[in-house]
Amino acid sequence: MNQQFQFTVAERFLQYVKIDTQSDGESKSYPSTEKQKNLGRLLVDELKAMGIEDAELDEFGVVYATVPANTDKPNVPVICFCSHMDTSPDCNGENVKPIVHQNYQGQDLVLPDDPSVVLKMAEHPDLKNQLGNDIITASGTTLLGADNKAGVAEIMDAAYQLMQNPNIRHGKIRLLFTPDEEIGRGVDKVDLEKLGAEAAYTIDGESAGHLENETFSADGAKLIIHGVSSHPGFAKGNMQSAIKIAGKIIAELPFELSPEGTEGKEGFVHPVAVSGHAEEAVINFIIRDFEDAKLVEHAQVIRDIATRVIQDFPGASFQLEVKAQYRNMKGVLDQHPHIVEYGLEAIKRAGMTPHLESIRGGTDGSRLSLIGLPCPNIFAGEHAFHGKQEWVSVQDMQKAVLTILNLCQIWEEKA
Structure with a gap:
């Protein structure tokens, strides 16, 4: 994809992380915390402003939306992109103050609200790949929320670019934003029949260029x-x-x-x-x-x-x-190898070397795969999640947006 985009992902991300959406594993309600719906309502408003008319937040805090197809091909499979809106209850997520460290040059990043919280390249090896990039952190007393608001912002920007650029040919694209992923309930109330997708991709991984087809059980x-x-x-x-x-x-x-x-x-x-x-x-x-x-x-x-x-x-x-709680998705994805292959090709087209990995964790894709919707996990650029040193780079988020757009094109091309 050669065209240039005016990305909106960083601006969206900086707005989303300020909204407290921590889930609560002790709660018996769904979603586990009502405050998660505050982000859901904002997403619906933004999607409708893009022209996505069917965007909705249901009673369970799940957001559904559709980017309409613009291809003449009649049989392009419906695909879905999914991220979760909640942040981990393991670290304070209230009053997040994001900081953009522009043009990172390898220095220690001292977080001002607690100077004892320092990001060092020796402790965060992927910072070696970020020289010249813009790093976003919290201020030292909270997590950042890149897990998974980076993914949310990337999907939202991709939807915006698709609506603004009709030359990107694609089939029907479904968007899914879930609550309570961090406590293992992310897709408990997702209606797969209503979603109507053949394949899905969670945008909830770490380093740029990585795709995961295997998770913990x-x-x-x-x-x-x-x-x-x-x-x-x-x-x-x-x-x-x-x-x-x-x-x-x-x-x-x-x-x-x-x-x-x-x-x-x-x-x-x-x-x-x-x-x-x-x-x-x-x-x-x-x-x-x-x-x-x-x-x-x-x-x-x-x-x-x-x-x-x-x-x-x-x-x-x-x-x-x-x-x-959930099971390894690899057995399901091995039955649908093209879903992973398209993801790797999309990463390559975005200018990165694709890496197929296993993840020592789980995603909504683990559960979705096991209940009938094959769903590997694509990088969102989030690092050091669930703690005060959490960070993400603007440029990696932009690469994730490009990867999503490439996937939309690839599924249309292959139909």
């Missing part, structure tokens, strides 16, 4: 520990604190099965939250691996440790509840 586990409570003044020989039992169980978790002790295709067991009191304590875990069978093995590690620890507390007991 994931379970969540809740370990409920029942202790014995008594008045602390008369506790000798009576109290068996569920909190202390929980601490012993966590201390027994093997380092080689932890996120900080694994890499590549190695899975892990990770305690993400602890709550309780003397009588009852709860440890919430996430369990991850690329092989489904190993999820069962990892859950058994938790069960075995709890059984061993609890033997020292004869009045105490426990129960372990395991719930499936």
